[in-house]
Ligand SMILES: NC(=O)C1=CN([C@@H]2O[C@H](COP(=O)(O)OP(=O)(O)OC[C@H]3O[C@@H](n4cnc5c(N)ncnc54)[C@H](OP(=O)(O)O)[C@@H]3O)[C@@H](O)[C@H]2O)C=CC1
């Protein structure tokens with residue numbers, strides 16, 4: 001009986017302390033803030049998955065800095081609703097919505113074709129869209145969904161737009177990866193998890209692929225004045241968690257310690273605008289500062305092999 005009383009008392013003390021220190025905990029959990037006041041007037045930014053979560057907050061901030069923001073969304077209607085909200089919140093905001101389904105290479109090619117016809121400059125490409133821990137699904141081209149959307153879809157999109165980015169230089173590419181890359185490895189023998197599927201490990205693989213792509217692309221872009229960096233936004237309460245009940249419960253219970261989408265967007269914003277990053281490429285950032293990359297994310301051999309396999313799967317030649 002006494003043990004239960006002590007446990008309840010301890011729990012009460014913890015809750016009380018959390019309430020008391022809530023503002024301090026929130027400030028700490030919010031993480032790094034982009035302090036740059038840089039304007040983006042005359043610059044064009046493309047953000048994938050900009051209709052919610054981190055992508056939406058990134059679009060809102062960059063539009064506020066005067067950029068022309070193109071929101072690439074698979075659901076145009078949802079995208080238009082968010083674009084209208086951004087226009088209401090920021091007078092004179094230049095936001096547009098274009099259809100892009102990263103789970104279908106035909107949609108990616110159609111998007112790029114139209115984009116290259118109608119937009120003549122691109123200064124920042126933010127590969128932000130993502131899916132996490134979904135049940136086993138395949139993209140229209142037969143790729144495992146998380147690898148297909150998070151890595152291969154963005155790989156093809158970047159390939160199709162790289163000429164425009166080079167012509168618009170100085171320009172930047174951001175790849176929104178994750179701390180989850182630490183727990184991933186590239187399963188070259190079963191890239192699409194046909195033998196066995198673990199939704200968490202498949203997500204980690206796709207986020208490791210993001211880091212490896214960033215490093216290999218940076219190496220290939222040396223001297224072009226186009227930089228590419230990867231980002232971990234932090235643990236952010238967004239709809240990304242929708243396929244994991246445990247993660248949803250955890251993030252709800254510990255919401256004090258988890259970032260809001262606006263806080264989660266800070267590192268993407270920082271890497272898009274910070275003047276001091278103008279010539280920084282092939283690095284990984286979190287909380288608006290350089291961040292640790294796991295050894296498997298630093299392997300040049302794996303990065304090159306993944307590059308070749310990705311080209312082969314997508315039927316492209318990218319030297
Ligand atoms: N939230 C977190 O804690 C963390 C997030 N990240 C990364 O941050 C990025 C943004 O995630 P977050 O904002 O949290 O998640 P959200 O689920 O809120 O947003 C994801 C966005 O990606 C879009 N998307 C998903 N599939 C496709 C597709 N096939 N084609 C085009 N767009 C698609 C979604 O569109 P729709 O609305 O139509 O579904 C949505 O706009 C992701 O890359 C994620 O891996 C990394 C670490 C932690």
Ligand SMILES: CC1=C(/C=C/C(C)=C/C=C/C(C)=C/C=O)C(C)(C)CCC1
Pocket residue numbers: 177178179180234235236247250251254257258
């Ligand atoms: C352990 C623990 C947490 C869980 C963190 C997790 C599970 C992070 C997941 C990150 C994601 C979703 C990455 C996406 O790429 C909280 C809730 C912060 C509260 C403090 C203790």
